[in-house]
Amino acid sequence: MSSPTRPRARVTIRHVAEKAGVAVGTVSRVLKGADTVAPAIAERVRAAIAELRYVPSLAAQSLRGQGSRTIGCIVPDVSNRLYAQVVDAVKDAVRARGYSIIVMNTGHVVDREVRSIETAMRWDVEGLILVGGFEDRPEVEALLGRLGFPLVQIDRARADTTTVRVDHGKGLREAIGYLLAAGHRRIGLVTPDGSSLQSRERMRAFEEICRAEGAEDNLALVRCVEVNENAGYDAAYDLLTAEAPPTAVVTLGGDVLAGVLRFVRMRGIELPRDLSLVAIGDNELTRSLDPPLTAVSWNFRALGASAVDALFARILGRESDEGRITTIDCRLIERESVRRLDPSAAGDG
Amino acid sequence: MSSPTRPRARVTIRHVAEKAGVAVGTVSRVLKGADTVAPAIAERVRAAIAELRYVPSLAAQSLRGQGSRTIGCIVPDVSNRLYAQVVDAVKDAVRARGYSIIVMNTGHVVDREVRSIETAMRWDVEGLILVGGFEDRPEVEALLGRLGFPLVQIDRARADTTTVRVDHGKGLREAIGYLLAAGHRRIGLVTPDGSSLQSRERMRAFEEICRAEGAEDNLALVRCVEVNENAGYDAAYDLLTAEAPPTAVVTLGGDVLAGVLRFVRMRGIELPRDLSLVAIGDNELTRSLDPPLTAVSWNFRALGASAVDALFARILGRESDEGRITTIDCRLIERESVRRLDPSAAGDG
DNA sequence: CACCACGGGACAGAATCCTAG
DNA sequence: CCTAGGATTCTGTCCCGTGGT
Numbered sequence: 032m033s034s035p036t037r038p039r040a041r042v043t044i045r046h047v048a049e050k051a052g053v054a055v056g057t058v059s060r061v062l063k064g065a066d067t068v069a070p071a072i073a074e075r076v077r078a079a080i081a082e083l084r085y086v087p088s089l090a091a092q093s094l095r096g097q098g099s100r101t102i103g104c105i106v107p108d109v110s111n112r113l114y115a116q117v118v119d120a121v122k123d124a125v126r127a128r129g130y131s132i133i134v135m136n137t138g139h140v141v142d143r144e145v146r147s148i149e150t151a152m153r154w155d156v157e158g159l160i161l162v163g164g165f166e167d168r169p170e171v172e173a174l175l176g177r178l179g180f181p182l183v184q185i186d187r188a189r190a191d192t193t194t195v196r197v198d199h200g201k202g203l204r205e206a207i208g209y210l211l212a213a214g215h216r217r218i219g220l221v222t223p224d225g226s227s228l229q230s231r232e233r234m235r236a237f238e239e240i241c242r243a244e245g246a247e248d249n250l251a252l253v254r255c256v257e258v259n260e261n262a263g264y265d266a267a268y269d270l271l272t273a274e275a276p277p278t279a280v281v282t283l284g285g286d287v288l289a290g291v292l293r294f295v296r297m298r299g300i301e302l303p304r305d306l307s308l309v310a311i312g313d314n315e316l317t318r319s320l321d322p323p324l325t326a327v328s329w330n331f332r333a334l335g336a337s338a339v340d341a342l343f344a345r346i347l348g349r350e351s352d353e354g355r356i357t358t359i360d361c362r363l364i365e366r367e368s369v370r371r372l373d374p375s376a377a378g379d380g
Numbered sequence: 381m382s383s384p385t386r387p388r389a390r391v392t393i394r395h396v397a398e399k400a401g402v403a404v405g406t407v408s409r410v411l412k413g414a415d416t417v418a419p420a421i422a423e424r425v426r427a428a429i430a431e432l433r434y435v436p437s438l439a440a441q442s443l444r445g446q447g448s449r450t451i452g453c454i455v456p457d458v459s460n461r462l463y464a465q466v467v468d469a470v471k472d473a474v475r476a477r478g479y480s481i482i483v484m485n486t487g488h489v490v491d492r493e494v495r496s497i498e499t500a501m502r503w504d505v506e507g508l509i510l511v512g513g514f515e516d517r518p519e520v521e522a523l524l525g526r527l528g529f530p531l532v533q534i535d536r537a538r539a540d541t542t543t544v545r546v547d548h549g550k551g552l553r554e555a556i557g558y559l560l561a562a563g564h565r566r567i568g569l570v571t572p573d574g575s576s577l578q579s580r581e582r583m584r585a586f587e588e589i590c591r592a593e594g595a596e597d598n599l600a601l602v603r604c605v606e607v608n609e610n611a612g613y614d615a616a617y618d619l620l621t622a623e624a625p626p627t628a629v630v631t632l633g634g635d636v637l638a639g640v641l642r643f644v645r646m647r648g649i650e651l652p653r654d655l656s657l658v659a660i661g662d663n664e665l666t667r668s669l670d671p672p673l674t675a676v677s678w679n680f681r682a683l684g685a686s687a688v689d690a691l692f693a694r695i696l697g698r699e700s701d702e703g704r705i706t707t708i709d710c711r712l713i714e715r716e717s718v719r720r721l722d723p724s725a726a727g728d729g
Numbered sequence: 730c731a732c733c734a735c736g737g738g739a740c741a742g743a744a745t746c747c748t749a750g
Numbered sequence: 751c752c753t754a755g756g757a758t759t760c761t762g763t764c765c766c767g768t769g770g771t
Contacts, residue, residue, distance in 0.1 A: 041504070041528065043742055054755045059744055067753060084526070089502040090448065091742030093439040094760050110468045112461070119459040122485065131499060133482055136471065150480060153438040155390075177433070179390070260664070289664040296670050315609070315638040316665050321645050393762055403736040408763055416734060440761035443741050736768080741761100749755080 042085045050079040062087065093155050101131045102158045102342065103151035107139050111258070112285055113312050113331075117162055117185060120335025128343060130157075141168045148174045156180060158342045161187055166226045181345035183338050188228040193345065195338045195357045199229045199311075200236040202327040202361030203281065206309045207240050209325070209363055210279045214372030215307060219252035219277035221266045221287060222311070230255070233311075252277050256287060263290025271298070271306070278372060284312030284326070292320070303370035313364055322367035329361045391434045399428040411436065438480075442504050450480045451507040451691065452500035456488050460607070461634055462661050462680075463512055466534060469684025470509055477692060479506075490517045497523045505529060507691045510536055512576075530694035532687050537577040542694065544687040544706045548578045548660075549585040551676040551710030552630065555658045556589050558674070558712055559628045563721030564656060568601035568619045568626035570612065570636060571660070579604070582660075601626050605636060612639025620647070620655070627721060633661030633675070641669070652719035662713055671716035678710040 048055045053072060060068050061076040068076075079085070093099040102125055106114050118134055125132045133154060135147035148171070151159050161184040167175065175182060175189065183193045203220075210218050220237050223230045234253060241249045254270060256262035263286065270277060271294065282291050288310050300306050302322055310317045313328035337357050345353065393411075397404045402421060409417050410425040417425075428434070442448035451474055455463050467483055474481045482503060484496035497520070500508050510533040516524065524531060524538065532542045552569075559567050569586050572579040583602060590598045603619060605611035612635065619626060620643065631640050637659050649655050651671055659666045662677035686706050694702065 041742085044744095045742080055743075056745080056756070057754060060754085063744080069753070072754085084523075086498050086501045088443070088504060088742055090439040090442040090504055091760090092744075094437070094443055094742080094762095095744050096760060097744070099439065109458075109471075110464055115459055115464055119485075122458075126485075131482060131503075133480065136468075149435050152435040154480075155437060155439055174433075286664060289668040292668045292670075296672070315635060316668060319638040319641045319665060319669070321641075321670060323645070390761085392760090404762075405737070405764080406735060409735085412763085418734070421735085437761055440741090441763080443743095444761075444763045445741090446763090732771085734768105734770090737766090739765090740763085743760095745757105745759085747755105747757085750753090 041088070042083045044085070044087065046083055047076065047079045047085045050083060051075045098157045099155040100129065101133060101154055101156050102160065102339075103147075103154065103156040104132055104134045104160045104162065105137060105144070105147045105151070106134060106162045107137050108258075109134060109136055112314050112316075114163055116314075116331035117335050120332040121160055121162075121339055122335075123332075124336045124339035128339075141170065144168075144171050145174060148178075152178070158183070158346050160185060160338050160342060161189075163187070163227075166228075181342055183342040183345070185334060185338050186229055191354050193341050193353060193355050195334060195341060195359065197229070197329045197334060197359045198361045200232040202311065202329065202363070203233045203236040204240055205361075205363040206281050206311075206325075206327050207237065209365070210281070210307065210309065210369065211240075211244060213279075213307070213369055215277075215279040216246060217252065217275065217277040217279070218246075218249050219254065219270045219280040219282075220249075221254045221256055221263065221270075221280060221282035221291065223258055223283065224255040249277075256283075258283070258285070258287060260286045260290040260293070263287035264294050265290070267291040267294035271300070279307035279309070279369065281309045281311065281327075284310045284314065284317060288316065288324075303368050307369040307372075309363075309369065317366075320368075324368040325366045326364050327361060328364045329359055334359050390437070391432045393434070393436065395432055396425065396428045396434045399432060400424045447506040448504040449478065450482060450503055450505050451509065452496075452503065452505040453481055453483045453509045453511065454486060454493065454496045454500070455483060455511045456486050457607075458483060458485055461663050465663075465680035466511055466684050469681040470511075470688055471684075472681075473685045473688035477688070490519065493517075493520050494523060497527075501527070507532070507695050509534065509687050509691060510538075512536070530691055532691040532694070534683060534687050535578055540703050542690045542702060542704055544683060544690060544708065546578065546678045546683060546708045547710045549581040551660065551678065551712070552582045552585040553589055554710075554712040555630050555660075555674075555676050556586065558714070559630070559656065559658065559718065560589075560593060562628075562656070562718055564626075564628040565595060566601065566624065566626040566628070567595075567598050568603065568629040569598075570603045570605060570615045570619070570629060570631035570640065572607055572632065573604040598626075605632075607632070607634070607636060609635045609639040609642070612636035613643050614639070616640040616643035620649070628656035628658070628718065630658045630660065630676075633659045633663065633666060637665065637673075652717050656718040656721075658712075658718065666715075669717075673717040674715045675713050676710060677713045678708055683708050 044055050044058050048058045057068060058076050061073050104118060104121055106118055109115055109118055122132050135150060137143045137147055158181045163186055167189060185195050186197055222233050225231050238250060241247055254266040256266050282288055302308055308324055310324045310326040313326040317324040317326045393404050393407050397407045407425050410422050453467060453470055455467055458464050458467055471481050484499060486492040486496055507530045512535055516538060534544050535546055571582050574580050590596055601619060603615040605615050631637055651657055657673055659673045659675040662675040666673040666675045
């Protein structure tokens with residue numbers, strides 16, 4: 032009704048200047064924090080801004096060289112809860128600094144990774160956070176090498192890059208240690224394949240601990256899977272219908288866990304009586320199940336916040352942090368999905 | 381190592397032009413899809429672009445060109461799975477059209493809603509999608525009234541605005557009808573408070589069906605809660621420790637459901653023997669529980685895709701759609717969390 | 730003379746710096 | 751010396767004009 036075709040009715044700084052009867056430069060000065068503007072004029076300008084509902088154009092500010100006040104965040108899959116929580120923490124930390132964030136999904140597809148990085152460049156982001164998992168292909172490496180703005184990675188392995196990582200190795204060692212103490216000897220592991228840093232850490236830790244305990248047999252009980260429900264189901268089927276099935280399984284959370292549970296339910300396996308289960312990654316699913324699952328947990332908010340801290344340290348010029356690695360702790364939350372198998376091994380008091 | 385202080389070494393269209401030995405206008409023409417450029421020149425330009433790794437600045441394009449190729453998406457809480465899935469669908473549909481998206485969280489806080497809308501304006505978004513829930517306060521209304529770009533809402537009630545909504549009323553009617561058919565008479569409902577559109581629809585449907593069935597008593601078994609785990613726990617406590625507790629409860633999914641389940645487990649209540657439970661919103665939690673929960677489900681991707689369709693119809697000039705309301709279906713997924721109470725009422729074969 | 734490909738310049742909005750009052 | 755005006759800058763797009771056929 033108001034106007035048939037609204038021709039980009041943007042209110043610009045000039046409209047404000049005209050309304051307030053001053054020059055555009057003066058309005059700009061008021062906006063940036065009135066250093067050298069007479070109070071009366073500043074007040075007139077502010078009144079005009081409020082009345083016209085003027086909102087400065089980020090495009091223009093960015094173009095002029097203020098920086099875009101934006102950071103990019105590239106994630107394999109935001110609908111995955113594990114990543115979603117990290118991204119959420121990053122988002123909050125970024126917003127707290129008055130910056131905006133654009134989040135991009137790659138779905139683990141190289142081509143989309145490349146395009147995501149290019150999108151970040153198109154936006155003139157002031158910094159980039161790369162979240163999660165997989166090893167970089169040459170094309171991605173090449174792009175990351177000449178970004179022109181700071182890069183921080185979360186749970187990734189790129190060399191010479193500021194990194195915040197979760198101590199997945201320690202988490203897995205705690206889980207296995209706990210299961211061993213409970214008398215389990217045949218222990219399975221379901222984790223993504225080795226192109227993911229986290230998974231490699233877990234597998235290395237698993238191997239070390241198994242060798243140390245003389246339980247090398249367990250190395251045959253590792254299942255590397257895609258991150259989806261059916262893969263979890265298949266892995267569970269594969270492990271638990273074997274001749275000598277494990278008495279305990281440590282599995283990635285989220286959809287993979289959901290698949291494992293589907294198999295467990297279908298077979299009428301009762302937790303923890305027939306099988307002990309430890310989840311990697313803690314959330315409302317692990318907490319809400321009956322029995323609630325013992326899980327390897329880490330602080331998503333700390334992870335995101337640390338990454339943003341590191342990124343802004345670099346944006347704000349402290350180059351010294353380049354290449355620094357921050358490690359976030361990982362610990363076991365004991366719940367009720369693990370059975371004590373061998374009283375003599377576990378009983379101490 | 382490469383350069384002590386990198387002074388925004390952005391490659392611009394002019395560098396490309398120089399390298400290719402052409403004018404900037406020609407480069408621009410090649411970029412926009414070679415209309416009237418000689419093939420040989422176009423090839424030279426493309427080579428220069430590739431070699432210099434030129435990526436056009438979105439800020440500049442946005443400023444001079446038609447639009448920012450960006451749409452905004454405002455959500456109460458992305459870490460909530462229900463919203464996360466909608467946002468994900470929106471994200472994909474937007475990307476499929478070559479647009480970028482910026483997602484903003486409000487946490488249901490008015491001030492953050494206002495700032496989110498202003499952020500969208502700063503970005504010069506070409507359209508805005510408002511997701512979820514609560515009624516608008518006057519300040520928000522005022523801003524939305526004079527946006528200057530198309531607005532589509534999902535599951536919101538603003539008048540005269542293109543809307544895509546889920547038929548929560550139908551979903552609830554199906555759930556209650558199913559429970560009634562299974563012989564349940566005392567049925568509880570746990571849902572957010574009435575300032576959310578979805579919740580009001582549910583409560584209205586609940587009231588209608590209860591009156592129609594002469595089960596007005598159930599109106600006292602409605603619990604309006606905050607959307608978090610403790611609120612779910614408290615509501616369950618309140619309902620199930622009463623003198624005449626319901627035999628069935630329909631509850632919002634996600635964190636609220638997790639709280640309800642926590643109470644259920646603590647009390648040793650067995651599903652569905654001691655209590656029948658229907659979840660609103662279906663995801664891997666409802667599917668993975670033992671027993672898997674009967675749930676009210678709707679198609680998140682269709683919801684997001686419809687909203688984006690409607691938005692682009694408006695962006696691309698078809699104003700006729702303004703104010704149109706699209707409804708997404710909502711249906712009950714039968715699983716194993718509902719017990720048949722009364723064989724005479726339920727048995728038919 | 731008309732037509733087409735390309736060059737060149739103005740312009741979008743905000744910030745900064747120089748100058749004038 | 752202090753304040754405010756105004757020109758200039760950033761990058762990509764659009765339009766007009768020119769030169770060649």
